[in-house]
Amino acid sequence: MIKNFIAGTVLAALMFSAPASGVDRTAPYNQKAFEIYKTAVEMRTAKGHGMVPKLARYLADEFEKGGFPKADIHVLEMGKTAALVVRYRGDGSAGKKPISISAHMDVVDALRSDWERDPFTLIEEDGYFFGRGTGDDKAGMTAVVANFLRLKAEGWVPNRDLIIAFSGDEETGMLTTRALVNQYRDLTDSEFVLNADAGGGRINEDGSAPASYSMQAAEKAYVDFTLTVRNPGGHSSRPRDDNAIYDLAAALLKIQAYKFPVNASELTRAYFRGTGPKTPGELGKAMIAFAADPTDKWAIKTLRANPGTVGTTGTTCVATLLSAGHAVNALPQSATANVNCRIFPGEGVAKTIERLKAVMGNDAVEISMVAPPTETDASPLRSDVLAAVRKAVDTRYPGLDIIPAMSSGGTDGMHFRAAGIPSYGVNGIYMKGSDSFAHGLNERMPVESFFSNVEHWYVLLKEIAG
Ligand SMILES: [Zn+2]
Structure with missing residues (x-):
């Protein structure tokens, strides 16, 4: 992958001199x-x-x-x-x-x-x-x-x-x-x-x-989690209270509603401090405010509402794949989802799993990692x-x-x-x-x-x- 890392819309209204004269490609x-x-x-x-x-x-x-x-x-x-x-x-x-x-x-x-x-x-x-x-x-x-x-x-x-x-x-x-x-x-x-x-x-x-x-x-550390709910299933004419699809859906909705704690590091604050003044509008103001005070509620809300900056304020987890059931006329025996997490440096995979479990609040949802992550x-x-x-x-x-x-x-x-x-x-x-x-x-x-x-x-x- 190649990264040029200009998060968000950074528009330059700067008066830099033209690039230094071109290189001699015949050298x-x-x-x-x-x-x-x-x-x-x-x-x-x-x-x-x-x-x-x-x-x-x-x-x-x-x-x-x-x-x-x-x-x-x-x-x-x-x-x-x-x-x-x-x-x-x-x-x-x-x-x-x-x-x-x-x-x-x-x-x-x-x-x-x-x-x-x-x-x-x-x-x-x-x-x-x-x-x-x-x-x-x-x-x-x-x-x-x-x-x-x-x-x-x-x-x-x-x-x-x-x-x-x-x-x-x-x-x-x-x-x-x-x-x-x-x-x-x-x-x-x-x-x-x-x-x-x-x-x-x-x-x-x-x-x-x-x-x-x-x-x-x-x-950030990249981790995929598989969430699985299993159920004895049965005939769809005889629904029961527990249901693999509903139980998984309920757990996913809780993850959707959950906001991970705000993180800031020397590096992300320096990034916002430098980028904010060159970013127009509310977003730029929020970057400057967050760099000065990472607990600023308005700044957090503004940065988290923008897909270009939400990831720089903490861990994010989002459902990316879903599969469930085996027949149109049977109660589902299993339901699985992939939840993709980008974990802020220092937060840790173990702590992220604990948070997800607490948020879902249902021990029936199994959680496993797709591949061992590299945390740095x-x-x-x-x-x-x-x-x-x-x-x-x-x-x-x-x-x-x-x-x-x-x-x-x-x-x-x-x-x-x-x-x-x-x-x-x-x-x-x-x-x-x-x-x-x-x-x-x-x-x-x-x-x-x-x-x-x-x-x-x-x-x-x-x-x-x-
Ligand atoms: Zn590359």
């Missing part, structure tokens, strides 16, 4: 970046096609040609996919643990018959690159690879090790990500992670500068990361506000956070909302955004480890 490293991007997009690295190992080996080959010792390049094949680890050795002068850089090599699948152009041919048209993965996440992945090669060629030596830790199934099982932080921890152990699959800014539809740059620093705390805001991101953002939009953000869950970052390694989504892609087609049809990337992200990572890496 050798930009030509190399384009070559890697094109090669990567044209490999169908979607689940089931077995192409991720091929992409990983291609990249490994590029690193070897670029002067990285073979012993520092690891293609870790796992089933039909693979992870890639590459260590850029520093001189150790910082006296600090390495920094990892994450991105993912896989993509959501795409069908030629659905698309206007072949999704697995990189096509440049009207100022855009079209193709599956042009945004999510082959632009971020390429920017990191191209800059490792460029910096190496320039003879730059970081003051601590930098480690590429690319996953190969981020869009599906995330087994490679888990393996990177657990099984292969000796290769990837680091102080924190910079994630090239999150972060960026939304350019206004008229092309004017974004309201802010969003840096992902937290993710927000990553602490670090001045070194913020300073490096500041410099990188300034290359494109000098002075643009950097706002930490929490996403609703779903990048590699959560597995690093869960393993105790803070993660920051700091990619430098700026695009219009109308250009965002990640996971969807006709995915595209503004040509200028692709190249400016390559420049973004050049500045970011040199700053964070220079």
Whole structure:
């Protein structure tokens, strides 16, 4: 998944200067970046096609040609996919643990018959690159690879090790990500992670500068619960007081009416404080009020009435699937529902289950988890990361506000956070909302955004480890 994290409607009425002048795409490293991007997009690295190992080996080959010792390049094949680890050795002068850089090599699948152009041919048209993965996440992945090669060629030596830790199934099982932080921890152990699959800014539809740059620093935990009510059933001509469908429906209505406690963290308050002044109307006022006082009833009510901000004020749970009964003329023997929860960092799955049970107030409703969740705390805001991101953002939009953000869950970052390694989504892609087609049809990337992200990572890496 790729996250640009501009929650709600953030309209910029700001007078920023025009973006810094365009990058020279004919420069050798930009030509190399384009070559890697094109090669990567044209490999169908979607689940089931077995192409991720091929992409990983291609990249490994590029690193070897670029002067990285073979012993520092690891293609870790796992089933039909693979992870890639590459260590850029520093001189150790910082006296600090390495920094990892994450991105993912896989993509959501795409069908030629659905698309206007072949999704697995990189096509440049009207100022855009079209193709599956042009945004999510082959632009971020390429920017990191191209800059490792460029910096190496320039003879730059970081003051601590930098480690590429690319996953190969981020869009599906995330087994490679888990393996990177657990099984292969000796290769990837680091102080924190910079994630090239999150972060960026939304350019206004008229092309004017974004309201802010969003840096992902937290993710909510994603959990699906199955609620089940069982009943002996019987002939529908002989109804009884207890009924699986009615009992489940009653429990669901109670969940619908329930409002989870309000949560606020340093990060969400900073997000609202920064976004509020640029958000028009009552919503913007509510953001500012909530940032100042998270118990402000009017602010809470306003933010919770808006689908773009409700998730930032606490845990949410909502019914998403329903199935019950087995015949039109029989009392239902079972009724089940899926309730999807996005749990605020620190709240905990166990506490959420307790709340749901108390709200439903019916022991006959069984509750089980569909899959084990990954719960993570927000990553602490670090001045070194913020300073490096500041410099990188300034290359494109000098002075643009950097706002930490929490996403609703779903990048590699959560597995690093869960393993105790803070993660920051700091990619430098700026695009219009109308250009965002990640996971969807006709995915595209503004040509200028692709190249400016390559420049973004050049500045970011040199700053964070220079
Ligand atoms: Zn992604």
